[in-house]
Amino acid sequence: MMQPGLTDHIKKYISLTDVEEQQIRDAITAKTIKKKSFLLEPEHVCKELYFVSKGCLRLYFINKKLNEQIILFAIENWWMTDYESLDSGRPSSYYMQAVENSEIISITKTKLDELFTAVPKLERYFRIVQQRAFAATQTRIKYIYSMSDEERYHHFSGLFPAFMQRVPQYMLASYLGFTPQFMSKIRAKKI
Amino acid sequence: MMQPGLTDHIKKYISLTDVEEQQIRDAITAKTIKKKSFLLEPEHVCKELYFVSKGCLRLYFINKKLNEQIILFAIENWWMTDYESLDSGRPSSYYMQAVENSEIISITKTKLDELFTAVPKLERYFRIVQQRAFAATQTRIKYIYSMSDEERYHHFSGLFPAFMQRVPQYMLASYLGFTPQFMSKIRAKKI
DNA sequence: CCAAAAAATGAATCAAGATTAAGAAATTAG
DNA sequence: CTAATTTCTTAATCTTGATTCATTTTTTGG
Numbered sequence: 001m002m003q004p005g006l007t008d009h010i011k012k013y014i015s016l017t018d019v020e021e022q023q024i025r026d027a028i029t030a031k032t033i034k035k036k037s038f039l040l041e042p043e044h045v046c047k048e049l050y051f052v053s054k055g056c057l058r059l060y061f062i063n064k065k066l067n068e069q070i071i072l073f074a075i076e077n078w079w080m081t082d083y084e085s086l087d088s089g090r091p092s093s094y095y096m097q098a099v100e101n102s103e104i105i106s107i108t109k110t111k112l113d114e115l116f117t118a119v120p121k122l123e124r125y126f127r128i129v130q131q132r133a134f135a136a137t138q139t140r141i142k143y144i145y146s147m148s149d150e151e152r153y154h155h156f157s158g159l160f161p162a163f164m165q166r167v168p169q170y171m172l173a174s175y176l177g178f179t180p181q182f183m184s185k186i187r188a189k190k191i
Numbered sequence: 192m193m194q195p196g197l198t199d200h201i202k203k204y205i206s207l208t209d210v211e212e213q214q215i216r217d218a219i220t221a222k223t224i225k226k227k228s229f230l231l232e233p234e235h236v237c238k239e240l241y242f243v244s245k246g247c248l249r250l251y252f253i254n255k256k257l258n259e260q261i262i263l264f265a266i267e268n269w270w271m272t273d274y275e276s277l278d279s280g281r282p283s284s285y286y287m288q289a290v291e292n293s294e295i296i297s298i299t300k301t302k303l304d305e306l307f308t309a310v311p312k313l314e315r316y317f318r319i320v321q322q323r324a325f326a327a328t329q330t331r332i333k334y335i336y337s338m339s340d341e342e343r344y345h346h347f348s349g350l351f352p353a354f355m356q357r358v359p360q361y362m363l364a365s366y367l368g369f370t371p372q373f374m375s376k377i378r379a380k381k382i
Numbered sequence: 383c384c385a386a387a388a389a390a391t392g393a394a395t396c397a398a399g400a401t402t403a404a405g406a407a408a409t410t411a412g
Numbered sequence: 413c414t415a416a417t418t419t420c421t422t423a424a425t426c427t428t429g430a431t432t433c434a435t436t437t438t439t440t441g442g
Contacts, residue, residue, distance in 0.1 A: 071336070083326040124307070126318050127317050131317075145254075146255070150428085361418095371419080371420070376421085385441095385442090386441085388437100388439065388440080389437080390435100394432085402424085407421085410418085411417090
């Protein structure tokens with residue numbers, strides 16, 4: 001079953017000729033991945049970028065206290081990769097895992113670089129996508145530094161009520177930077 | 192006095208013809224700004240991007256407790272703007288201020304958009320720059336979530352000893368997300 | 383449908399860092 | 413050179429959220 005996939009997303013930002021669209025399709029690989037399966041594990045070099053057509057991914061690492069620490073989620077129409085590893089060629093320190101059964105489009109860094117040469121317009125698409133991602137992360141830092149954990153929980157659940165339903169609470173707690181126990185405590189206060 | 196400016200930085204990532212270089216020069220404005228002067232204040236719409244040729248900028252806001260909270264520094268060869276305001280046209284909530292007397296290159300969003308049309312190659316430059324900025328912010332979030340404030344202080348001062356000397360301690364404390372008092376406490380332990 | 387695993391809750395104690403309130407040191411401007 | 417402002421430090425107390433450990437609830441797989 002065909003998802004409203006990558007090229008549709010690209011066409012929201014730039015126009016594509018049929019030829020260009022085909023060049024893109026030739027460079028990418030669609031895959032279906034099951035919940036809990038991994039796209040990347042620590043010590044492996046990250047060689048691909050992933051676009052979520054359907055489903056949800058998380059990027060996390062194991063901190064010193066041996067807890068999972070989620071850095072980022074990606075849902076429909078978001079890209080995810082470990083740019084640090086991808087750019088440097090050094091091993092990643094992250095796990096990238098499907099939180100739900102997901103439809104993913106992957107492209108290797110090599111293929112993407114070729115694609116940038118073949119379809120230079122794509123630079124624009126990625127520039128815009130990257131800029132949005134940066135702005136979102138910037139805003140996240142603002143919230144981390146300006147709200148208490150409890151405030152951030154309420155703020156986040158106000159902004160993304162649907163997403164709250166989609167992932168286990170302990171993952172949200174991790175993403176928001178506190179413990180599941182504390183999350184329970186907040187929720188118990190007022191529902 | 193001419194700084195090794197923007198076009199030199201651009202040419203680290205893409206090649207430019209003399210014509211293209213001139214087109215860029217025509218679109219930008221160089222300015223010298225004094226320490227403590229503002230490039231952006233809250234309630235104003237951010238209409239420009241700034242590139243630091245020399246000096247240092249900070250982006251901060253006033254939090255609920257009426258303290259300055261620094262979101263980001265920019266030193267030589269970094270861009271700074273409020274993408275949220277720039278993209279949406281809504282008023283910013285940030286101050287952007289020179290931490291040192293600085294040499295800045297500014298370009299309006301309008302001019303930059305024109306420049307992208309005139310010199311499409313620039314999309315690539317900004318895509319790469321944007322990607323690095325995103326990766327850096329991502330890494331920052333990782334550190335926020337995986338280290339204690341004290342650890343983060345030591346980590347940061349290990350990575351950027353020169354920068355530590357450049358800005359007042361209370362600004363570093365703010366950037367790292369804790370109070371100047373706590374910073375003094377850490378420093379008193381062991382120097 | 384049931385057993386096992388995963389996820390959520392609860393309560394007691396603890397620790398990192400904030401807050402408050404001085405005061406000392408360093409910078410800056412006139 | 414000196415007053416004024418800015419920056420840094422110290423110490424006592426307070427708060428938020430972590431830790432620990434146990435239990436309950438929910439989900440999943442066979």
